[in-house]
Amino acid sequence: MNTVIDAHNLVKIYDEKTIPVYALNGVHLHIERGEFTAIKGPSGSGKTTLLNMIGGLDEPTSGYVEINGTNITKMKGSALIDFRLHNIGFVFQSYNLIPVLTAKENIEFIMLLQKTPTKERETRVMELLKQVGIADKANKRPPELSGGQQQRVAVARALAPKPQFILADEPTANLDSVSAGNLLDMMLQLNKEENMTFIFSTHDQRVIERARRVITLEDGKIVKDTAPISVMHAG
Numbered sequence: 001m002n003t004v005i006d007a008h009n010l011v012k013i014y015d016e017k018t019i020p021v022y023a024l025n026g027v028h029l030h031i032e033r034g035e036f037t038a039i040k041g042p043s044g045s046g047k048t049t050l051l052n053m054i055g056g057l058d059e060p061t062s063g064y065v066e067i068n069g070t071n072i073t074k075m076k077g078s079a080l081i082d083f084r085l086h087n088i089g090f091v092f093q094s095y096n097l098i099p100v101l102t103a104k105e106n107i108e109f110i111m112l113l114q115k116t117p118t119k120e121r122e123t124r125v126m127e128l129l130k131q132v133g134i135a136d137k138a139n140k141r142p143p144e145l146s147g148g149q150q151q152r153v154a155v156a157r158a159l160a161p162k163p164q165f166i167l168a169d170e171p172t173a174n175l176d177s178v179s180a181g182n183l184l185d186m187m188l189q190l191n192k193e194e195n196m197t198f199i200f201s202t203h204d205q206r207v208i209e210r211a212r213r214v215i216t217l218e219d220g221k222i223v224k225d226t227a228p229i230s231v232m233h234a235g
């Protein structure tokens with residue numbers, strides 16, 4: 001067993017002083033290395049809030065999150081930013097690429113922040129461009145790329161610092177079905193070949209069908225959690 005994420009009794013209340021909204025209401029979550037897990041649930045069920053807590057983008061009202069044994073919930077300022085930079089890869093619905101930079105430069109960006117030596121950076125960027133299947137688009141800027149290609153750049157950027165896991169908030173929401181299917185195949189391949197851990201929030205049935213574990217949220221609670229295939233087959 002190799003635990004990557006351990007979230008303990010997460011509660012998130014918005015607007016606590018006026019009309020409180022319980023976005024998360026006692027969530028326990030345990031993610032092992034190599035999982036390919038989808039978090040689904042109706043709109044407003046707390047999916048984005050949960051990803052934000054796991055990713056250290058927001059603080060829970062109570063409860064805590066451990067990443068690889070490190071409690072990130074009380075981390076502040078530059079320590080938290082630095083931890084995120086090295087340990088967590090983010091992929092968003094709207095790609096969030098820097099439009100004036102090329103695909104290669106977008107992928108390099110975090111490594112520049114991390115002060116990765118030039119030669120190592122160059123090698124890693126080319127390897128990543130190949131892994132996500134867009135080596136021929138290295139010098140194109142986001143407006144010159146399709147949605148699927150932009151999301152591949154976003155996945156490569158997220159993978160660049162060799163994070164502990166990738167968090168993807170509705171990664172296929174803006175893609176047509178062919179591009180979404182291809183993107184998922186690519187991520188599944190990374191999961192199998194590199195044992196990269198992926199956690200998605202999604203409404204997309206195509207993502208849910210390919211996931212090996214599906215967690216269902218309703219009103220800020222986990223109401224269903226299918227076991228990973230490896231666990232179901234064990235014994």
Ligand SMILES: Nc1ncnc2c1ncn2[C@@H]1O[C@H](COP(=O)(O)OP(=O)(O)OP(=O)(O)O)[C@@H](O)[C@H]1O
Nearest residue numbers: 014015021023041042043044045046047048049050
């Ligand atoms: N910043 C905020 N301030 C106040 N309430 C919020 C805030 N963010 C989320 N909420 C509320 O918390 C609840 C959970 O929202 P969340 O965005 O996590 O749901 P979701 O499952 O991701 O929804 P969707 O599928 O529509 O993206 C909702 O009732 C939402 O209105």
